[in-house]
Amino acid sequence: MNWAYTREHDAVRSLPRLSPRRPVRAAAALLHSRSWLTAFGAETVGWLVYLAALRLAPLALVQAVSASGIAVLALSGARGHPARLPRREQVAVVLAIGGLVLLGVSLAGTRPTDHVPNGVHAAVWLGACGGAAAVLSVARLRASHAAILGLAAGLLFSGGDISAKLAVHGGAWLLVVVPLVGFYALGSIQLQSAFQHGDAVTAAGIATLTTNAVPIVAGILLLHETLPGGASRVLQIVAFALVVGGAALLTDPRVHLDG
Secondary structure, three states: HHHHHHHHHHOOOOOOOOOOOOOHHHHHHOOOHHHHHHHHHHHHHHHHHHHHHHHHOOHHHHHHHHOOOOOHHHHHHHHOHHOOOOOOHHHHHHHHHHHHHHHHHHHOOOOOOOOOOOOOHHHHHHHHHHHHHHHHHOOOOOOOOOHHHHHHHHHHHHHHHHHHHHOOOHHHHHHHHHHHHHHHHHHHHHHHHHHHHHHHHHHHHHHHHHHHHHHHHHHHHHOOOOOOHHHHHHHHHHHHHHHHHHHHOOOOOOOOOOO
């Protein structure tokens, strides 16, 4: 999906200014762009693979693996040449890949589990994701528009990812498909708008960081996912820290106002 983000970024740069406050107009502009639709198709395929993974493993684990894809985002931006990346981004790629390796080692011989959450608690988590994204969309903050919109997109995608994990439990939880569609649709528009205000690494980097960090916390606190014991637990915690840290390094450290 991270490769698709770079292609979407290139496509929306030539479109009229998109605004998350006008989602219907923004969606129409995106659907009329053939290059954007191609990239979005690739992103959708990646999401279907992600959904299959949620049926087989706990949310925090799947998100940690997904977070390592930030390395793909950086390499795509450098056209496959790591030497073209700034030192900060090179370190981020190494951290993300190292975290993925440690995560694989930590899972050897373990059986991570999760639990069906309380419905009210789940609603609070989803409401918090949507509410925080709405506040960021209208707030006037002294920060990069790409960063703020990327953060809002990440919160919406987080709500979608948590909804997806709830939906795979089946039964009454299938009702969360409704907010799931809303979260992903609005999150996609937010991210495309962020692309128009900055580079792909800044916008998608912050979105990816948030999209992975929030569901990892939700997996532990909301779904009560258990970590392995002993040395495996230490390795898994370090792995989570490395992949999230790698994503954080790919965010733009400069604070400024732009378009």
